[in-house]
Amino acid sequence: MRKVIPIAQPMINKEEIEAVVAVLKSGVLTSQFGDGPYTKKFEESFAKYVGARYAVTVNSGTAALHAALLAAEIGEGDEVIVPSFTFVATVEAVVLIGAKPVFVDIDPKTYTIDPAAVEEAITSRTAAIIPVHLYGLMADMEKIMKIAREHDLVVIEDAAQAVGAEFAGKKAGSFGDFGCFSFYGSKIITTGEGGMVTTNRRDNAEALYAIRSHGFGRHHSSERLGHNYRMSEIASAMGYYQLLKLPRLLEARRKNANMLTNMLEDIGRLELPFEPKGYKHSWYVYTVRLRGCRAGERNKVVAKLVNAGIQAEVYYPTPVHMAPYYRRKFGFKPRSLPKTEAAARQVFSLPSHSGLTEEDIRYISQKLRKIIG
Numbered sequence: 001m002r003k004v005i006p007i008a009q010p011m012i013n014k015e016e017i018e019a020v021v022a023v024l025k026s027g028v029l030t031s032q033f034g035d036g037p038y039t040k041k042f043e044e045s046f047a048k049y050v051g052a053r054y055a056v057t058v059n060s061g062t063a064a065l066h067a068a069l070l071a072a073e074i075g076e077g078d079e080v081i082v083p084s085f086t087f088v089a090t091v092e093a094v095v096l097i098g099a100k101p102v103f104v105d106i107d108p109k110t111y112t113i114d115p116a117a118v119e120e121a122i123t124s125r126t127a128a129i130i131p132v133h134l135y136g137l138m139a140d141m142e143k144i145m146k147i148a149r150e151h152d153l154v155v156i157e158d159a160a161q162a163v164g165a166e167f168a169g170k171k172a173g174s175f176g177d178f179g180c181f182s183f184y185g186s187k188i189i190t191t192g193e194g195g196m197v198t199t200n201r202r203d204n205a206e207a208l209y210a211i212r213s214h215g216f217g218r219h220h221s222s223e224r225l226g227h228n229y230r231m232s233e234i235a236s237a238m239g240y241y242q243l244l245k246l247p248r249l250l251e252a253r254r255k256n257a258n259m260l261t262n263m264l265e266d267i268g269r270l271e272l273p274f275e276p277k278g279y280k281h282s283w284y285v286y287t288v289r290l291r292g293c294r295a296g297e298r299n300k301v302v303a304k305l306v307n308a309g310i311q312a313e314v315y316y317p318t319p320v321h322m323a324p325y326y327r328r329k330f331g332f333k334p335r336s337l338p339k340t341e342a343a344a345r346q347v348f349s350l351p352s353h354s355g356l357t358e359e360d361i362r363y364i365s366q367k368l369r370k371i372i373g
């Protein structure tokens, strides 16, 4: 039988394994402020890579978002503008700090938050915007930053899927007040579980250092509300070596995405992902739309791909405003975000990760062509 082609595959080599073993042998597995030697090395090299002044490790992408909102002192009575077409963690963090998520629709071509819809959603209570760089393509950060400056709003980039993505020559995580990254096992670089917050401001970085370790100042005394969001030295050692190979991983993803596009572009029913002018995609996944279909038809295509040993996935079949908890808590209604809801019915993602061979890509394309007919 043919091996299953997974939707994501971590690239772990000798360097990560040796570094992790060395940490295990050293006995320094973590540190009380989350600032052990490997953690500092990982943070310094990550900040440099992104082009931000500071990078602060945390232990998940969700923690990164929560810590950024805490550092920005957003809370009860505040509204935060978010897309509904995202992984639930983007919104969860907003609810955890006691603020109200205000959902806006997406651009149907790029699947990222629509800046015009953001502007329309601003009220006197709006405190922040969280654009999500979905599937590895950045939101239009020039327009979003302009709106934010005009209305004095905090911008937190959800770059969980977009490490290395670029817009106008700058990397994801270098535009907003905060950039939040995830190193979950399926992500472009991984530490198993892990995250990072980037920022250009020293006061923000200092708030984040405190928040990730119980709000501690220098003397183990809580100066603010915090959490245990520390990254272990084991994870940081892995992250440091993962980051060194990131340019190579991104190059392989780009090549795979280009091959998929070449092999699929004549299938009229498929709308393929693209790189708008001025953008560099990180190709976290290769997401296509089956034009004009209902969810049932799309789901059948995905099931047939899975049957053929191709782990296609739907990100995300239920937009957050339609998830039971969010409907109950905030009374969100269906048909309120038509572009989001259409995308949730029609898209599915194919793998584009660096573990794919040319043969895998040919196989994926042939199967998909046959299934769609």
Ligand SMILES: Cc1ncc(COP(=O)(O)O)c(C=O)c1O
Pocket: 060, 061, 062, 063, 086, 087, 089, 090, 132, 158, 160, 161, 181, 182, 183, 184, 193, 194, 195
């Ligand atoms: C868009 C987005 N935001 C936030 C997260 C949360 O990251 P984590 O799973 O590391 O908590 C993820 C990934 O899972 C994500 O894809």
